[in-house]
Amino acid sequence: MEFDIPRETADFAAEVDEVLNSPETARLLAAVRAREDGLDGDVRELYRHLGSAGILAPSWPAEYGGRDADFTATVALLEKLVARGIPQNLYCISVLNVGSLILASGSEQQRKTLLPAMAAAQRIACILFTEPGNGSDLAGITTSATRDGDGWVINGRKTYNLKSAYADLALCAVRTDPNSSQYEGITLFLVPLDAPGVTIRPLPSLADEHFNDIWFTDVRVDDDALFGTTGEGWSLITQMFAAERTGLDYYARGRHWLDLAAERLTAPGGQPSDTALAGLARHRIRIEASKLLSCQVLQNLQEGNADIAESSFAKWHCSETAQRIAWWALDTLGPGVLEPGTDAGARTLEAALREAPGMTISGGASEVMLDIVSSARVFGTGNGED
CATH class of the missing domain: 1.10.540.10 (Acyl-CoA dehydrogenase/oxidase, N-terminal domain)
Structure with missing residues (x-):
């Protein structure tokens, strides 16, 4: 690197x-x-x-x-x-x-x-993969697209999706062949979200940003909405995971939260304990490791050497590190960061505490990321050496 x-x-x-x-x-x-x-x-x-x-x-x-x-x-x-x-x-x-x-x-x-x-x-584009009964198991999606003349008709429901209310189009995974295997029957479409039959409802979240619940009722799209070829969806989803799971966004947030906590911990006149300073040092090392892992993935993507196992490990490390930083900041600084009317930095740390639980679930649950990594190491399914 x-x-x-x-x-x-x-x-x-x-x-x-x-x-x-x-x-x-x-x-x-x-x-x-x-x-x-x-x-x-x-x-x-x-x-x-x-x-x-x-x-x-x-x-x-x-x-x-x-x-x-x-x-x-x-x-x-x-x-x-x-x-x-x-x-x-x-x-x-x-x-x-x-x-x-x-x-x-x-x-x-x-x-x-x-x-x-x-x-x-x-x-603006969003991603519509997750369904009420299919989160980590994307191969089990049931939203369907059926041929109708020179186009397609989409029916189904997607949920727990971020930013759909502000998007113009959605990269949507649907099932186009119910008779083939779970993986071979998936196709991707770029669906205009202002199309007749699309209903978007907000779902409140513990974090600042809302989820959305999206319903497709006889939504018609033309062939030009097809992304790739029919039945190619799973390979494209896997390809996107390598880019989605760089961990970059989790690293950037974790670093910012750590910087804010460090400012308060080492402010003039303060007397941070040795335990607090040791925790700060440990998290500094972890967040720097997160950056290096994320940059390694980005460099390989730029060079055309994407590896889903490498990306999964980076996402796991970066999201786990950011989550730990958010919780450490509260434990170290005390509940004062939760008080209303505090400064912008404290409000950011309070929001971080609410966002933290979902970081190791969204974009790929930590357990799934580790499973991908362990499978690659055992069976050589990654692009690197075993």
Whole structure:
């Protein structure tokens, strides 16, 4: 793994700082925090502002709205989004996950039509895989798409999905062949969420961001909504997991929470215990390891050497580390971080405590991640050596 950061990345990071520190960014971020939509704050206008500055997809090719930058530019961007308090889940889902899959496996028409708009946040994408009875077991999905003339009709339900209420289209996994094996009968579609028959309902969450419950009732899509070929869905899902499970977003949040806790712990006039300082040091080491693991995955993705076992390990380590940091911060700093009316940093740590339980479930439960890693080591299913 290369440890040198290109000069272009440092220049890009400085440009990002300038955009994030602008009065317009501050105004739009305040509007998100006001939650005027009654949900978790509509971040689309803020993201369009960032997209207009050309900073949301730095590692994509320029012809698709990117900058042809190294993967380290994406790392720098996400670190700064989190540190500035900008909600990043919409960005990660739309650009890093769905966008990266379109870039790697979409048709040229899909790349040309969708990616520049996604890089500018003019079009937002979400992921609809999970169903009420099928969370980690995606092969058991029952939402169906049946042939109807020159198109398809989709029926079913997806649930516990983030950001669907703000998305324009969804990468949706459906079953197109009920008679084939669980894995061979799955197909992916890019479904417009304003299509007749789509119903989206919010589901309150312990964390700041709401989930959504989505119903498809005789939703008709054309053949151009098909992503890949029929029956190819499972291989594409597996491919996307390698990009989704870099652990980068968990690392960035964990690092920010640790920085906030460290500021309070080592503030002038304070007398932190040796136990507290030792805990801080342990978490510093773990979060640095998380960054290295995440960067290793991103570098391999950039070089075309994606490994699902490697990605799964990175996701496991980064999410487990961020979760531990959130809980350690409360144990070390005390319940004062939960008091209403405290400063922004304390409010962030309080929100972190509510978000922490779901971090080792969303994007792949820790138990599933470890199972993938152990299977790769035993049976050699990964791309690396056993």
